[in-house]
Amino acid sequence: MPFCEDCAKYWAPSAMNDDGTCPTCARVLGSQSTPNPSRTVAPTSINAKGLRELAGKDAKAPWHFKLLVVALIAYLGWRLVSLIGLV
Numbered sequence: 188m189p190f191c192e193d194c195a196k197y198w199a200p201s202a203m204n205d206d207g208t209c210p211t212c213a214r215v216l217g218s219q220s221t222p223n224p225s226r227t228v229a230p231t232s233i234n235a236k237g238l239r240e241l242a243g244k245d246a247k248a249p250w251h252f253k254l255l256v257v258a259l260i261a262y263l264g265w266r267l268v269s270l271i272g273l274v
Contacts, residue, residue, distance in 0.1 A: 189216035 188197045191209040198209060198216060208215050 191216055 188199060189203065189207075190197050191212065191214055193212045193214050194209060196211075202210060203216060204210055204213075206215075
């Protein structure tokens with residue numbers, strides 16, 4: 188499905204104008220059959236510093252992730268105790 192960057196919307200081919208333009212802003216839309224190689228994501232195109240700045244300096248892990256880590260530690264601790272044979 189073609190995507191209009193200006194409208195930030197996907198358009199079905201039947202909803203576009205006959206000449207392949209966006210019905211809202213009249214921008215020429217490309218089809219998905221002709222991918223744009225400059226828009227592909229490569230490891231070299233990811234800016235880690237920009238992502239870190241976007242998250243902020245006080246970015247913390249969510250509570251449910253911390254709960255998952257605690258549950259994993261408790262489970263592995265119990266498995267270790269049962270492996271040793273204390274229980």
